[in-house]
Amino acid sequence: MKGTMKHLFRILYGCLFLSILAGFGVHFYLSPHHYFVWENLPVFSALYGFIGCILIILGSKALGHRWLQKEEDYYDKPETIRSRDS
Amino acid sequence: MIDWFHPGLIYILGSALIPFFRGTLKKVYLLFIPALAFINLLLISKGVFLSEGKTWSLSFLGYDLVLGRIDPLSTVFAYVFVIASFCMMLFALHVKEDGQHIVAYLYVGSALGVVFSGDLLTLFFFWEIMAWSALFLIWYRKTKASFGAGLRYILVHFFGGACLLGGIFLHVQTTGSIAFETFQWGVGLNWTNLSSYLILLAFIINAAVPPLHAWLSDAYPEATVTGAVFLTAFTTKSAIYVLLRGFPGVELLIWLGAIMAVYGVVFAVLENDIRRLLAYHIISQVGYMVCGVGMGVVGTPAGEMAFNGAVAHAFSHILYKALLFMGAGAVLEVTGKSKLTELGGIYKYMPITFHLYMVGAYSISGFPLFNGFVSKTMVVQASAMWHLPIIWLMLEGASIGTFLHTGLKLPWGVWFAKGEPACKAKEPPWNMLVAMGITAFFCTLIGVYPKILYDMLPYPVHYEPYAPAHLVAMSQLLLFTFVAFWLLRKRLHGEPTITLDTDWFYRKAGERIIWFCEKPLMTFANFVDRFVLNAARALIWFSKNPAAAFEIKKKEMLLAGKRRLAKSVSTDVCEQALEEEKRKYPGELPGLTLGASIILILFSFLLYLALYLFAIP
Structure with a gap:
């Protein structure tokens, strides 16, 4: 191997x-x-591929961790304001 | 002799007979339907039935419904729909439930109906069958998640369908024709433009253009293993077909398409579910086609290149995306898992599936010798010919992301990564492998010999995909993407999360609106309700005997006053008397003489007269 x-x-x-x-x-x-x-x-394509790939990974991950990624039961959980009332 | 038989009707009528067959005969019959449709298409191409440029129509309510419009654009889409449906049905052959096969063929048949429709009413008819049959491909998964996703899917498509119907009616009202030709397009609001806007809105909902795309990434991954493979091909690609027919060269679509291409890539990085990751890549790839439609100004070399590119890429995309979903579906079928965090290291159990999947991954990434390379580069080339540097950079950037996820991150996470197998697995049933093999064959065939595809395109192709400059640029791009992936591969492991998308607005905000209706709004409504009821009750009580009621109220007030003034004075006797009076109320009504009644009536007339004279100006 x-x-x-x-x-x-x-x-x-x-x-x-x-x-x-x-x-x-x-x-x-x-x-x-x-x-x-x-x-x-x-060598433009090589540079673009390398830098672009790094930017996509780091940029998307930052966006995801700061904002977009939520725990898996996010939509199944009842809304917090709801549970407080009932 | 009939001059023509609609290929879509072969599927729609054929699906009704599926329950009458059993065992092997049923499998043969299921594959016979696409074969028959293919022969039908060949006869159409050869001019035996209805040659190109002709139409087949029937009259309805004074309009000519054109069910069959044959030209290069409709035939090329019909060909790929029929070929893909054969491979997909082979993939689904082991499924026992007849219902799944029936809705799958209704879905394919109605997509063909959309492609051949030459008027807007026929288009709408098939458009709606397509939405409904797709819904059942999702619901047949029979899980709670698939039920919810399907419901959201159909609600979005209801909205799209309503926009389409409204647009069609407005269009017919303003132009007097139901023919489905290029729509008039312009900025500024008048009735003609409004109908075009509405129809465009309906089309781009089906093409999954952000922010109206969330139905796709929400619903497709929840569909059945085999249903998802069908879903990848028809809804979005028939939307590309109608956009090419109705809105070629609309500049707005260039930008929407480029944004779509990048959007899908960004979201795919964050996805943990492999089929959802691939669904985001449908959005990304359809972005290239939408961009091609936008650049497809008919009559210019760059425009025709873009138009051809959009058609060619739709053709390639249907094949390789089906192959990718087949691969991911096969993994889900045998392991029951579809999350990167739960998969890994299963190469030693499923090597054939891996290699066939990789053919799809090479194709979507645009590796030379695979079909993505010969079609995607046409759209990119068109953006260069139009001198649109930002669009070019966005499309090339999306290519990087495509290879990164479908070609590297997903196979790495599923088949390798953890070293030790994360779960037990085996190769899927033979029919799945054969279906993947045939699809992979088509992907490679078109990549190696692009002339087959180019000859079918609506305009003559002046493009050499295997020019040295293209080859070198693409190789550099892909190779160095791999280098960056390898350096950062530790950061690309799956994370057990879900990603917020624009479906948040109807999944979460919708819930809040319901909360608002249930709580604050209902409290207010109840308050108003109670107030009005109490007032009415008091009035009723009062009118039973106004004279006595006045007396009671007067005494009540006096009593209250007395109590306040002198607290020491006992008021018990008065109170008891008042209680007694209230209990007896309304008591004996005073009898009125005839004269008194007449005076009262006259008095009310007088009031009315006063009202009439002074109050109403």
Whole structure:
């Protein structure tokens, strides 16, 4: 199991490196049509994926813990004002 | 010879015969219905029945009801509905209850009815059958939670249906036509615009556009294992179809769609229930389609790209989302659990389910060689062609979140995570595995050979999904999303919570309104009630014998005054006399002579005259 994990990670590092390399390759040799400024950066997608993912996780979790997440029986519990009256 | 037979009617009429079959024959029959509908569609495409551009109509109350409008847009949706319904029924084949199969086919048939309807009355008719049959797919779970969720589901859809009907009537009133064509759209309020607003509102309720989306994430996860698979496909995608038909190029939808795409992703992070997590991703993915509808200005290259993209993505989405719900449903079926906190490490029991699920996960994430890649990128490309940088960033950001949850967090939490299996499990029945296999095959086939899909689209496709730049950008995005996931995977474990959403307004605030009606409002009402009743009772008492009543009241007041002035004086005798008088009341009424009666009558006439002369100006 440990060996396979190590092997998989080696493949992952290889893929990461290759995708960056391919980004530069495509940018300098094929120079495809650009729609936005940031496409001049060959590693833009990699950066966006990495930073975006971190922001989604941390941002959503903060939103959830501060406000949106409630205990599972939140809707089943009778309203507090109700129980006080009865 | 009949010129045409409605594919939806094959399902609707066919569902009535289901109880007459038994055993294997029933299973064959259940799969025969979609097969027949598929052959029917092929004949339509080949022009044997009713060729494209023609309609099939019958007249009703002076209007022409168009039950069959055949054009590329309706055929492509019909194809995917029929193909998906075959896979879904195969997945549900082991279910013993006939009722579940009947409502499932009513649901599919009415969705096909919506797709082929060429006028608004037919549309409304099938629209309502769709809402009702979907309700029973939820209620067949037979739990308290599913009952409540189903009730909320149908209430929201009642509201949507009422908006649609109101909009249709206004539309017919102002234009005089019931034809279902592109609606006039404009800012500012007049009768034509109002009808368009109402119809759009009904459509976006079914498309689950926030803040009107909560019915979806509330109800779908409470449906039966097999019912949920049906539900993922038809309601939202038929809404996309009617939006494409009625409101292409409405700019508002671009923003709504992009917000939807991100909204679903944010909420999916917080979800613990795997089917609810996937339901939030329906909202997110339908966001791409709604965005595509908004950008789909007919007649421009970018608009046609967006229009095609919305159709293509609906096609892909139906297949991979069904596959994902099948995977999650299979886990629920064999373990009875659907929460990340209760699952984990079951890979060694369910490896086949895992791998088939992952095909769906790769597809929804837009991995190259899977169908999400060839359709989602069309919408993203259209946003680039329209030069909408913020929309582009939002859509790409939603792609990151999609892979993060459906492709990484969910499978990690269900099949791996804890190391040791959290519960006993085994592979699901053969029909479920085969259904997942076939769906996975279609997802991959379209990804590898997108021409099949592109040839069906309404406009010619000038897009090469496998251009090197697209491939590299997508690979970078997904690979580095994985890196970030791996670093933060400890923070992504399930938490035993539920998430507040806009259904709070009718689940909690509604309860408060009921409390307000029951407590403060009722107290006030009771007070008014009692006051009026007492006043009436006093008046009745008084009018029994006004002269004696006056006497009694006078004595009462005198007695009270005496008591206050001189506390030492005994008033017992007077009190006893008064009690005696009250007991006798009204006593003997004074007899009136005829003359006195006439005077009284005349007096009342005089009062009336005075009122008439002075009080009324």
